[in-house]
Amino acid sequence: SNAPSTTAQTATSVALSGVNSLATDKAENLYISDFFNNLVEKVTPAGQLSIFAGGGSTPVSTTPQAATSAALNGPTGIVMDDTGNFYISDQNIGVIEKVNSSGQIISVAGGGNTEPSTTPQPALNAEISNPAGLAVDGAGDLYIADYSNDEVERVSPAGQLTVIAGGGSTIPSATAQVATTAQFGNIEGVEVDGAGNVYIADGQDIGNGNNMIEKVATVIAPLSFPFTSVGSTSVPQPVNLTNTGNQTLTLNSVSAATDFSLQSS
Secondary structure, three states: OEOOOOOOEEHHHEOOOOEEEEEEOOOOOEEEEEOOOOEEEEEOOOOEEEEEEEOOOEEOOOOOEEHHHEEOOOEEEEEEOOOOOEEEEEHHHOEEEEEOOOOEEEEEEEOOOEOOOOOOEEHHHEOOOOEEEEEEOOOOOEEEEEOOOOEEEEEOOOOEEEEEEEOOOEOOOOOOOOHHHEOOOOEEEEEEOOOOOEEEEEOOOOOOOOOEEEEEOOOOOOOOOOOOOOOOOOOOOOOOOOOOOOOOOOOOOOOOOOOOOOOOO
C-alpha cells in the first residue's frame, strides 16, 4: 500500500489509518477524514485519491494558507456547504477549520477560553472540547457536535457561536423539552434537514439507555402561562429574538392569538 500524497493515485492502493467521517461535494468527489494520518483526502469519481488538507507543518490559524501546508491534529467531522466551503473538526486541538473553494485553510471556531453558552459570542473565543461530527444548513450555519462539552453549537455565517442543544440536566425522553435543558452524553454526530430540524447522535450511557437519537425541532416551545382566573390578566411574558445571522432580520407584523393581548411589540 502507498502512503497518501498530494499526487493523485489509485484510491484502493493507498493505506488509510483511522477513517471516521465521509463527505461529498456537488461534483461527486468523496472526502475522507483520515484521523491517525492527520489528513483529509479527496477521491475523484474516477477513483483517484490525493491529499486535500493536512500533511504540512504549519498550524492552522486565522491567516489563510494552502490547506496542504497545514498540520492537522485528529481530523474527525467533515462537511461541504452549498458554496464550496469545506469544514473540518480538528478534534485533538478543539478547533474547526474551513477550506475555501481556492484551497486556503483558516480557523473559524474554537481555540479560545470562553465556555460556549446560549449567548452568542465570537466563535474563535469559544473553548470547544473534542469536536466530532459537523453539519451545515442552507443558510450557511455550521453545527458542531461538541463531544466532551456534551453540547451542540451553531456558528452563524457572521461567526457567532451559540449553544442550541445540551448543557442542561434533564435526560432526553419522548416528551418534548427545551433543547438547552437537555443533558447529553458525548455527542458523536449531528445532522440538519431541509426544514432546519437538527438530529443528534447521543452515543453514551447517560442513565436512560444507550445510543439515542434526539431531534431538535424548528418549532419553538410555547409560552407557559400560570393558572389565571377568568376575567383577570396574567403577568406578561416577553419574547426575545436575537439575530445571529449576517442578514437584516425584518418583522413585518406581530400578532397574538384570540384572547391574548400584546402589551407592546
